[in-house]
Amino acid sequence: MLVELGHFAMILALALSAAQAFFGLTGAALKRERWMSVATSAVTGQFLFLALGTATLVHAFVVNDFSVKYVANHSNSALPLFYRVAALWGAHEGSLLLWICVLGVWSIAVAWRGAKLPPDYLARVLGVLGVVSFGFLLFLLTTSNPFERLLPAAIDGADLNPQLQDFAMAIHPPILYAGYVGMSVSFAFACAAMLEGRRDHLWAHWQRPWTVMAWAFLSCGIALGSWWAYYVLGWGGWWAWDPVENASFMPWLAGTALIHSLIVTDKRGLFKSWTLLLSVAVFSLSLLGTFLVRSGVLNSVHSFAADPARGIFILSFLVLMIGGALALYAWRAPSLGSDVGFEMVSRESFILFNNILLAVATAVVFGGTLAPMIADTLGLGTLSVGPPYFNPSFLVPTLPLVALLSVGIHARWRRGQLSLSKQRLLGTLAIALVVGLGIVYGIYGSTRLMTPIGAVLGIWIILSSLVDPLLQLRKRIALPAGVLGMTVAHIGVGIFVLGITFVESSTIERDIALAQGQSHTIGGYEFRFLGVENMEGPNFDGVRGHVIVSQGSKVVADLHPDKRRYFVQGTVTTKAAIGAQWNRDLLAALGEDLGSNSWSLRLQYRPMIRFVWLGAAIMALGGVMTLFDRRYRTAPVAATANTQTTGDPVQAST
Amino acid sequence: MTPRQRRMTLVAVIVVGVSIASALALRAFRDNVMFYFDPTKVAAGEVKRGQRFRLGGMVVQGSLTRTPGTLNVSFAVTDFKNSVPVKYDQVLPDLFREGAGMVAYGRLDASGTFVADEVLAKHDEKYMPPELARSLKAGQAAAAGGAGGAPAAAGAAAAATPSTGGTQ
Numbered sequence: 034m035l036v037e038l039g040h041f042a043m044i045l046a047l048a049l050s051a052a053q054a055f056f057g058l059t060g061a062a063l064k065r066e067r068w069m070s071v072a073t074s075a076v077t078g079q080f081l082f083l084a085l086g087t088a089t090l091v092h093a094f095v096v097n098d099f100s101v102k103y104v105a106n107h108s109n110s111a112l113p114l115f116y117r118v119a120a121l122w123g124a125h126e127g128s129l130l131l132w133i134c135v136l137g138v139w140s141i142a143v144a145w146r147g148a149k150l151p152p153d154y155l156a157r158v159l160g161v162l163g164v165v166s167f168g169f170l171l172f173l174l175t176t177s178n179p180f181e182r183l184l185p186a187a188i189d190g191a192d193l194n195p196q197l198q199d200f201a202m203a204i205h206p207p208i209l210y211a212g213y214v215g216m217s218v219s220f221a222f223a224c225a226a227m228l229e230g231r232r233d234h235l236w237a238h239w240q241r242p243w244t245v246m247a248w249a250f251l252s253c254g255i256a257l258g259s260w261w262a263y264y265v266l267g268w269g270g271w272w273a274w275d276p277v278e279n280a281s282f283m284p285w286l287a288g289t290a291l292i293h294s295l296i297v298t299d300k301r302g303l304f305k306s307w308t309l310l311l312s313v314a315v316f317s318l319s320l321l322g323t324f325l326v327r328s329g330v331l332n333s334v335h336s337f338a339a340d341p342a343r344g345i346f347i348l349s350f351l352v353l354m355i356g357g358a359l360a361l362y363a364w365r366a367p368s369l370g371s372d373v374g375f376e377m378v379s380r381e382s383f384i385l386f387n388n389i390l391l392a393v394a395t396a397v398v399f400g401g402t403l404a405p406m407i408a409d410t411l412g413l414g415t416l417s418v419g420p421p422y423f424n425p426s427f428l429v430p431t432l433p434l435v436a437l438l439s440v441g442i443h444a445r446w447r448r449g450q451l452s453l454s455k456q457r458l459l460g461t462l463a464i465a466l467v468v469g470l471g472i473v474y475g476i477y478g479s480t481r482l483m484t485p486i487g488a489v490l491g492i493w494i495i496l497s498s499l500v501d502p503l504l505q506l507r508k509r510i511a512l513p514a515g516v517l518g519m520t521v522a523h524i525g526v527g528i529f530v531l532g533i534t535f536v537e538s539s540t541i542e543r544d545i546a547l548a549q550g551q552s553h554t555i556g557g558y559e560f561r562f563l564g565v566e567n568m569e570g571p572n573f574d575g576v577r578g579h580v581i582v583s584q585g586s587k588v589v590a591d592l593h594p595d596k597r598r599y600f601v602q603g604t605v606t607t608k609a610a611i612g613a614q615w616n617r618d619l620l621a622a623l624g625e626d627l628g629s630n631s632w633s634l635r636l637q638y639r640p641m642i643r644f645v646w647l648g649a650a651i652m653a654l655g656g657v658m659t660l661f662d663r664r665y666r667t668a669p670v671a672a673t674a675n676t677q678t679t680g681d682p683v684q685a686s687t
Numbered sequence: 688m689t690p691r692q693r694r695m696t697l698v699a700v701i702v703v704g705v706s707i708a709s710a711l712a713l714r715a716f717r718d719n720v721m722f723y724f725d726p727t728k729v730a731a732g733e734v735k736r737g738q739r740f741r742l743g744g745m746v747v748q749g750s751l752t753r754t755p756g757t758l759n760v761s762f763a764v765t766d767f768k769n770s771v772p773v774k775y776d777q778v779l780p781d782l783f784r785e786g787a788g789m790v791a792y793g794r795l796d797a798s799g800t801f802v803a804d805e806v807l808a809k810h811d812e813k814y815m816p817p818e819l820a821r822s823l824k825a826g827q828a829a830a831a832g833g834a835g836g837a838p839a840a841a842g843a844a845a846a847a848t849p850s851t852g853g854t855q
Contacts, residue, residue, distance in 0.1 A: 393708045419719070625779060633758050
């Protein structure tokens with residue numbers, strides 16, 4: 034009964050989203066204030082019904098109501114409570130519901146925080162969000178209804194995929210979706226500006242914090258997914274260029290370009306149409322990401338066609354949203370001229386390079402991810418594109434990207450001269466060369482070309498991000514949150530680059546057969562296999578191995594890798610054991626029982642892999658820090674007036 | 688430089704840069720795209736010598752042999768029409784077992800043995816890589832034509848039932 038109530042609540046939410054879209058868009062077009070305020074109320078109402086609907090489904094999971102088909106398919110009474118709740122987004126239907134709920138939260142945040150915005154602009158933003166919400170709710174209710182009953186009810190559920198029974202995987206989807214959906218808020222701001230035909234660039238100032246927030250969520254979500262793949266899939270890679278990973282990486286790359294071009298549009302009124310186009314692109318890639326992962330199209334174009342209703346809906350929705358936005362863009366963009374110029378080596382041109390390189394990087398990933406699908410559809414054969422394509426191709430745009438970052442930090446707005454900061458540039462580069470090459474050849478000793486390049490570039494980014502803010506602090510000039518956030522985010526990039534460089538060049542992996550008591554040494558670490566014992570969990574049993582790792586005479590890690598067999602699905606999963614330290618991971622995973630107390634084991638030494646996720650987290654932290662800048666708290670009109678006359682804090686500080 | 692010249696230089700730099708990037712990416716793409724072949728296509732000699740490719744099929748029952756004390760394994764992969772011997776020297780994935788589907792990456796050696804550098808069987812019992820399902824279906828249809836349908840289908844059903852021997 035409760036679940037039917039939830040279903041009904043979702044239908045009401047659908048009606049309210051239609052009201053939100055209609056009254057928001059037409060109210061603003063006809064300048065009717067009452068209509069516009071209806072849009073705001075509709076957001077609140079929709080949120081309440083979404084919360085109610087979701088709560089009934091969560092309740093069904095918690096009380097093990099296996100008469101609900103979705104619960105019966107993805108949960109089990111032996112599943113711990115935490116994972117029963119997280120099982121809500123364990124499959125297609127529930128993750129769509131999660132998407133819609135997250136959109137409800139973002140929409141209510143916009144309605145609440147947007148009270149300072151001009152009412153007709155806010156109404157248009159909410160109207161566009163209403164359209165997105167309507168599309169998703171319609172999709173949920175017509176093709177992927179999680180409230181459907183199962184008659185007769187199942188005695189017990191089919192259980193959640195064991196690989197998803199993990200903390201990082203339980204919180205990964207909500208955070209990733211907060212990023213995806215946040216990008217649709219950013220998109221709504223851009224659309225509202227185009228619909229209104231604004232000639233100024235105030236919209237960029239309003240759009241910026243929302244985009245940065247969404248980007249920070251996206252960064253954390255991707256990092257969590259990568260971390261999960263690393264320790265749950267058990268085979269040690271942190272990024273496999275898997276289509277599922279790429280689907281979330283593309284909006285991130287384009288989103289990174291967007292948060293930079295928004296700065297230029299906000300501060301200087303330049304790149305207006307490019308920024309709008311990027312906003313549309315980021316949103317489109319987010320939609321594509323959502324659907325690519327959950328629709329089954331990645332497994333095969335044919336399995337996508339196996340459920341034609343879903344496939345056709347998704348395609349029409351994508352075409353309508355993206356096509357509509359592009360048509361709007363084609364109509365409005367020509368009227369958005371920029372009347373100010375900039376010099377070749379100004380900060381504007383460095384951000385332009387950043388945008389071009391990130392766009393190329395997005396295109397590289399896009400091509401590699403979609404090529405197999407396109408080839409399959411056209412009957413050109415079954416092909417796959419993997420790391421051998423992605424690794425070298427991705428470096429083509431990203432190597433100049435990270436190299437130019439250190440130079441670009443020192444460039445000033447408008448003016449074209451680097452001579453003033455030449456000393457700092459060369460000084461930091463010299464230190465980076467000494468330290469970077471010292472680490473590479475002194476500690477790790479690599480023969481690859483990319484290792485010293487990556488190490489030097491990573492350290493150079495960190496140093497050049499730090500040098501200006503540190504000089505300011507010495508002069509006792511307070512740093513605005515915007516500058517601090519930028520510095521932190523760029524240091525995150527440097528740490529990320531260092532992490533990738535060393536983990537990719539100095540990792541040692543060895544698959545080996547070891548009898549009880551035998552040991553094997555890799556990279557100076559001795560892994561001793563002490564045998565296995567049986568283990569039992571709430572919904573699985575299996576074996577737990579014991580591996581002791583020592584360096585010299587000191588024990589540095591005590592590892593318990595296990596292999597679990599989940600009762601319900603009968604699947605076996607390997608949980609690798611990881612001995613983590615800030616500068617290296619030691620990983621052991623059980624392979625197969627070879628008989629006579631002997632097992633095959635996978636042993637790995639991965640230097641600085643923590644830097645990869647740490648770097649991503651620091652980037653996200655930097656993004657969040659910029660949101661506390663005073664510029665966002667003052668009234669928007671005053672803020673722009675300030676920009677045009679005296680310059681803003683960031684500019685003043687460079 | 689006049690503003691116009693400056694703008695043109697900027698545009699030229701961008702155009703050249705983007706073209707170089709796309710040329711490199713296309714080259715990497717052409718050199719590294721991997722095609723999928725089933726045992727029948729391998730037997731027909733469609734694979735170029737030394738080409739790295741993906742091989743998919745069912746692991747033949749009773750074909751798995753290990754060299755004691757090492758990780759070296761060999762097994763045969765079939766699409767119910769032809770089979771290909773496979774060699775591998777790393778840890779096999781959890782869901783790898785005789786009678787189940789698998790996909791491997793690698794090359795053919797001079798003797799016609801597929802030397803795998805990666806073996807995947809990461810999907811659950813219900814799911815099969817789509818190209819594998821397609822080529823198996825084709826293989827079964829052919830086998831059914833000769834042997835009266837039912838036994839081949841029963842064999843495939845037996846192959847798909849989960850075995851629980853993985854943990855011990």
